[in-house]
Amino acid sequence: MYLFIHGLTRCLLLGLWLFGASANCKYWLSCGSWYNNSALYTFRYQHGRFELIGFDHQEFHRAPGESSATSINFSIGKKSETSGGNMFGDEGNKPKTTWSTFKKASSTSWNTAMKILISS
Template sequence: MLHQIKLPFLFSTLLCIAFTQNACAKPQTDSSFKSSYQSFIPKNWKVLEKTQGDLNQDGQADLALIIEDTNPENLVANAGVGNHVLNTNKRKLLILFKQESGYQLAASNTTLPNEGDVESPCLADPLGESEALSIQKGVLRVHLYYWLSCGSWYVTNHTYTFRYQNNAFKLIGYDVDDFHRASGESTALSINFLTGKVKTTTDENEFAEQTQPAKVQWSTLKHRYALKFEQVQFNQPQEFK
């Protein structure tokens, strides 16, 4: 009879103590959660591009943002060929998960190319004139465009494809297409990192009166890649073997 009284009393006492400690504990603040997406934008930065869509299959409209610093000290005068003023302000790419009462920072990357390049002043803004971000069917794509007004005839497009899996955004696809504005030659490379397959499409002359069928070759990557969003160097040439 004595044991039957003591055990419930002890349990109730411990429960009461635990409740009191939780009630008195200070609320935890999470710097990766904010009530609005604007709160993730640092002072004197601006939004260059924004797109939304469900990225983690919870039915919420998540966001992907490209933001840029606006420091006037990073506007560099150029007396040579190309643009007269080069905007070398840094850029960031943010992925935000929509929550019931705000947004959670899911991933970020600080390697996007700047609008202007001191070493290549003829280079147009790699974000291009069309959308640099897109979300479709739970997949995020980042599009970069390389066109030079002097020094090269090539126009190159890069597309990075990411999908949220195993609590991280993984690079599942990479596409590059080159077009020579003088010769009309074009080459397209498409890599599927899930299968390791590589598709290479070559067209010898798009300007020819009688176009020939494009040549398609398939190959397999020698190495396996499992790059996360944060690991991708958007401002560096990519080479996968």
């Protein structure tokens, strides 16, 4: 049993090292909010640790269906923001995306990101 678990752990770690990791957080509130949110954090193993390289956030209002999205690529310092979408049909669906750049800060490790997620 130990060899199987040890081998499986090695395979998982190798997969994380080769392909990266992501944490997807979805928020659904049945009362207290009209919004449905989803946040995806993407990590890559580099510089001897897992570093946060991307963040994607999407939300929509459950009554009119208005939607917006934000995508941040920390590796290249670019951010896209999309608004004006509609989840319920083509009539009000006129999304507009704007791009911006930002100065890259020092990298964020998996441990730091998890501390931020847990504390919020």
